Amino acid sequence: MHRSFFQAIGPVSRPPWLGILLACLGCGRPAPMLVEPPPQTVTVARPVSREVTEYVEFTGNAAAVETVEIKARVSGFITRIHFADGQNVKAGDPLFDIDDRPYRIARDQAAAEVAKNLAELKELENEVIRNQALVPRGAVTQEQYEIVAARRDMAKAMLDKARASLAQAELDLGFCQVVSPLDGRISTRRVNVGDLVSGVSGSATPLTMVVSTDPIHVYFNADERSLLVSRERAIKDFRADSAAGTNVEWRNIKDLAIPVDLGLVTDEGYPQRGVLDFVDVAVKAATGTVRCRAVLANHDRLITPGMFIRVRMPFGDPTPALLVADRAIGTDQGRKYVAVVGPDGRVEHRTVTPTFVDGGLRVIGSGINASDLVVVGGLQRARDGATVLPTEAPMQP
Numbered sequence: 001m002h003r004s005f006f007q008a009i010g011p012v013s014r015p016p017w018l019g020i021l022l023a024c025l026g027c028g029r030p031a032p033m034l035v036e037p038p039p040q041t042v043t044v045a046r047p048v049s050r051e052v053t054e055y056v057e058f059t060g061n062a063a064a065v066e067t068v069e070i071k072a073r074v075s076g077f078i079t080r081i082h083f084a085d086g087q088n089v090k091a092g093d094p095l096f097d098i099d100d101r102p103y104r105i106a107r108d109q110a111a112a113e114v115a116k117n118l119a120e121l122k123e124l125e126n127e128v129i130r131n132q133a134l135v136p137r138g139a140v141t142q143e144q145y146e147i148v149a150a151r152r153d154m155a156k157a158m159l160d161k162a163r164a165s166l167a168q169a170e171l172d173l174g175f176c177q178v179v180s181p182l183d184g185r186i187s188t189r190r191v192n193v194g195d196l197v198s199g200v201s202g203s204a205t206p207l208t209m210v211v212s213t214d215p216i217h218v219y220f221n222a223d224e225r226s227l228l229v230s231r232e233r234a235i236k237d238f239r240a241d242s243a244a245g246t247n248v249e250w251r252n253i254k255d256l257a258i259p260v261d262l263g264l265v266t267d268e269g270y271p272q273r274g275v276l277d278f279v280d281v282a283v284k285a286a287t288g289t290v291r292c293r294a295v296l297a298n299h300d301r302l303i304t305p306g307m308f309i310r311v312r313m314p315f316g317d318p319t320p321a322l323l324v325a326d327r328a329i330g331t332d333q334g335r336k337y338v339a340v341v342g343p344d345g346r347v348e349h350r351t352v353t354p355t356f357v358d359g360g361l362r363v364i365g366s367g368i369n370a371s372d373l374v375v376v377g378g379l380q381r382a383r384d385g386a387t388v389l390p391t392e393a394p395m396q397p
Helices: 002-009 014-025 102-133 143-173 224-241 243-247 250-256
Strands: 040-045 048-052 055-064 067-071 076-081 096-098 177-179 183-184 205-212 218-225 259-263 274-277 289-296 308-314 319-324 328-334 333-339 348-353 354-358 361-364 373-377 386-394
Touching: 096 205, 102 143, 143 177, 205 373, 218 224, 218 308, 224 250, 224 289, 224 308, 250 274, 259 289, 373 386
Parallel strands: 040 386
Antiparallel strands: 040 373, 048 319, 055 218, 055 308, 067 205, 076 096, 096 177, 183 205, 218 289, 259 274, 259 308, 274 289, 319 361, 328 333, 333 348, 333 373, 354 361
């Protein structure tokens, strides 16, 4: 039924004027207005201009200037220990006591032997004097006199031997108290009270170890080129300050006083200052590096042997440079750039050549001028060619 009804009605016809009316109404609608967004606010700063010195960095390790392994020099039982593990000690501080009673007895026996030989020598000297006066009279033959004189000389030798034995006995008695040979820090004890230790040469018992802590050495491997440049610069400065500098040679590396900056893994930058005092006699051909050593004061004993140390040496003379904060440097497909705001507020991206860090700021080799306003805050909003509203502030790390 429904189908036959629609077929009977047929298509509904639309008057032709209706389309014209709709078209006229659409053409009369106003176009939307485009509103330009306000300029983005960014922080800008002028590059810092100052003289800087380029540095080369290495890694090294701390080492004690003196390291002494303390061993027993006489045999006996440990009766007392005077130190706590890891404490600081001074040269001459007592460390261990070894039972000295047998050595006191040996010392007394040697002293008695000296007294005995001394008495015998005096008796023989008197006898030599008496016989010497009797020889001209014929009461004593020359042969008898020479026998007495020989016995006197033997007594002198025996006295010297007894005195040497007494000195050895006193030395052994002194070895019963083990003392620190240097100022420094002591390691852990390797024996306890009651242990029997041996002082026999070649098999002496190790007791502990003492290392010096102030000053301290830092060893590192420097490349040949950096070391040569630093050395030539130091020689030039040394010759300028000293008339004797004309004869400076490689073996006088300590006299050049080449500064070396050092820092621990927890330090910011290089707060420690040392001096290069040793360069090895040969360069490693396989790596092109040479073993170097710096010495620095360690009054607070913060640096201990074996610590990892960051090392920095001057490379070249001080030169004027422009520096910016690292946050002002952007990267675009491997290209380093900074955003510079012109007098009209328009941003320009300039390719730069950043080099090393000095005082927390990055040295820029090329690409900017001292008068440029570099974006240091809001770099992501400073698109190339965009107009921004800059707020100037000092350049800070």
